[in-house]
Amino acid sequence: MMTSISNDYSLPKPSQAVRSGDSLGKDDFLKLLLIQLQNQDPSNPVDDREFIAQMATFSSLEQMTNMNKTLESFVQSQSKQTLLQYSELIDKEITYEIADSTSVEGEQKTAKVTSVKYDRDRVLQIGLDDGTWILEKQIVGIAQGIKDQGE
DSSP: OOOOOOGGGOOOOGGGSOOTTOOOOHHHHHHHHHHHHHTSOTTSOOOHHHHHHHHHHHHHHHHHHHHHHHHHHHHHHHHHHHHHHHHTTTTOEEEEEOOSTTSOTTOEEEEEEEEEEEOTTSOEEEEETTSOEEEGGGEEEEEOOOOOTTO
16 A cells, blocks of 8 residues: 655656766755655564664754864854954065076065955965065065155
């Protein structure tokens, strides 16, 4: 004897099947578990151990999803913190290693920081008063900004 499936938990039609690249989430897992329970053979119910294992899997999936959201939030906040930290360099004089093909390895220059930004690839860049943009790893020294002669 086959039990009918309620409309809330119906199986997808072949045209609604999961496409490559799509993934099943915790809601899909829970729906499948409920369908399995609704349609089990009463004379041969799901083994207790198997049911507990499925529930543990669902619980693990939910915890991993929550952890992933928390981690994403943390990474975003760290990115903002890094930008704020480097913004403290504005109006300070830095010494940096030149990283172009025409310079001698280890050659250094000094310039005043005018701005700090993230580029499209989320790489932190530091703008200098001579129009140069450098990476944070090029900085080798920091000094207080030089005051104008008229002050």
